[in-house]
Amino acid sequence: MDIKVQIPFAVDLTKERGWSQLDKYLYFVARFNLHIEQGQAEDPMSFGEILRTYHTTDFSETEVVKDFEEECIIADVNETTSTALFENELAAKVTGEITGGVMSPLYEVSAKVGSSLEQTIRSSAGLSLKSAQSVSRRVKKSFTISQKIKSGAKELHYAVVGYRKYSWDVYLHYIDYLFVEYKSTALGLRKKKRNLPRPNGPNHVNRIPINIPLFRLYFWELESESSLLFTETEYRQLPKIDHPERVVFEELHAELKKPLPAKPERPTLYTLSNIAFPLRWIDRSGEWTREELMKTELEEAEGSAWWFQYGPGRKRSYKTKKL
Numbered sequence: 001m002d003i004k005v006q007i008p009f010a011v012d013l014t015k016e017r018g019w020s021q022l023d024k025y026l027y028f029v030a031r032f033n034l035h036i037e038q039g040q041a042e043d044p045m046s047f048g049e050i051l052r053t054y055h056t057t058d059f060s061e062t063e064v065v066k067d068f069e070e071e072c073i074i075a076d077v078n079e080t081t082s083t084a085l086f087e088n089e090l091a092a093k094v095t096g097e098i099t100g101g102v103m104s105p106l107y108e109v110s111a112k113v114g115s116s117l118e119q120t121i122r123s124s125a126g127l128s129l130k131s132a133q134s135v136s137r138r139v140k141k142s143f144t145i146s147q148k149i150k151s152g153a154k155e156l157h158y159a160v161v162g163y164r165k166y167s168w169d170v171y172l173h174y175i176d177y178l179f180v181e182y183k184s185t186a187l188g189l190r191k192k193k194r195n196l197p198r199p200n201g202p203n204h205v206n207r208i209p210i211n212i213p214l215f216r217l218y219f220w221e222l223e224s225e226s227s228l229l230f231t232e233t234e235y236r237q238l239p240k241i242d243h244p245e246r247v248v249f250e251e252l253h254a255e256l257k258k259p260l261p262a263k264p265e266r267p268t269l270y271t272l273s274n275i276a277f278p279l280r281w282i283d284r285s286g287e288w289t290r291e292e293l294m295k296t297e298l299e300e301a302e303g304s305a306w307w308f309q310y311g312p313g314r315k316r317s318y319k320t321k322k323l
Contacts, residue, residue: 003036003168006265007082013272016284020095025182025191025281030094032085033265034214035173035256041165041218046241051143052159054229069140072161073245075219079135080247081170084215087132090124098177098208107179107196114208121172125214132215136245141222145229155231162228163220163244170214171256176207178269182281189301189311191281195270204264213252220244 008031012018019027051070085091097120101113145159182191197205220241230238278284282293301311 001038003038004265005034005036005078005081007032007034007085009078009082010267010272013269014275016276016286019180019273019276022099027180027277028095028099028177029269030091030098030175030177031269032175033173034081035171035258037169037171039167039169041167043165044239045223046163046165046220046239046244047235048161048163048241048244050158050235051161052145054157054159067142067144069142070161071138071140072222073136073138074222075245075247076135076137077168077217077219077247079137080132080217080219081168083135084132084217084249090121093120093124094175098175102179105196108205109177109208114210117175117208118210118212121210121214122212125212132247132249134245134247155233157229157231158235159229160235160238162223163241164223166219166221168217168219169252169254170217171252172210172212172214173256173258174207174209174211174260176204176264176269178206178273180273180277184297184301189297191297193273193277193279193281195273199270204268206269207260207264209260211256211258213254213256216250216252218248218250 008018008029013029013031016027019029022028049072052068094117097113097117098109101109101116143159143161179196181194181196183194184191199205222244282290282297284293298311
């Protein structure tokens with residue numbers, strides 16, 4: 001099964017704090033578009049904690065039909081993948097490569113930048129494996145038990161949670177990036193937002209093909225729909241997993257050759273920037289007031305064409321001419 005994952009996640013990019021601020025009026029993000037091939041490992045199903053305990057009487061058969069919820073710790077594979085990419089400052093390296101290789105005012109990258117990025121990412125992939133840590137989370141899962149316990153059973157019966165092992169082969173398909181710049185026109189006071197580089201019709205020039213393997217990871221997935229009953233003796237003989245929340249990383253040597261998708265993945269960075277940033281700089285939300293931002297713009301406009309044609313400088317110019 002093929003999976004598409006984008007890091008940083010879209011929800012994080014709907015806020016200004018999810019973007020890197022390069023200077024007072026310039027923001028940036030580079031997003032990793034991952035191609036993931038999921039498979040089921042050959043390992044047999046393994047079992048974890050005991051959820052419920054049941055017993056029967058000497059004279060009657062007991063039918064257990066039960067639905068219940070339990071809180072479990074599971075591996076957060078998406079967050080673990082994100083952490084593996086960002087712990088060794090890979091994002092900072094990619095940001096440096098792109099921001100250092102574009103030219104204002106178009107902010108487009110050359111093929112040379114793409115080659116340099118590929119080398120940087122390949123050399124950093126091994127570091128990701130050494131520093132990668134598992135990220136887990138607590139979730140509530142529903143379980144269903146439907147099983148009969150024969151009369152006269154001497155041992156307790158345990159309802160046990162089961163896990164299956166899966167693998168992810170993680171490839172970096174391409175990187176898309178975007179600059180958000182606030183700038184005023186020659187005769188304007190208010191700084192307005194621009195998304196750069198601008199799309200060339202349906203062609204989004206902010207995508208850089210990479211197509212390199214990053215790593216393979218193994219994780220355990222909870223079989224939450226059903227749980228089996230085992231006697232105490234059977235339970236002791238079951239294959240068990242002590243830490244189902246842990247993710248194991250391996251090197252990945254397979255290659256990926258996929259063209260860029262005809263249409264960019266949704267939501268695009270252009271869409272996300274329009275959610276995260278207002279059109280006008282003074283309308284941004286944060287630890288400041290709108291009046292403070294308006295004052296800053298007015299102070300920075302002193303001496304500009306707007307200042308002398310429409311602003312306070314116009315009065316001074318008028319008085320000078322009158323004298």
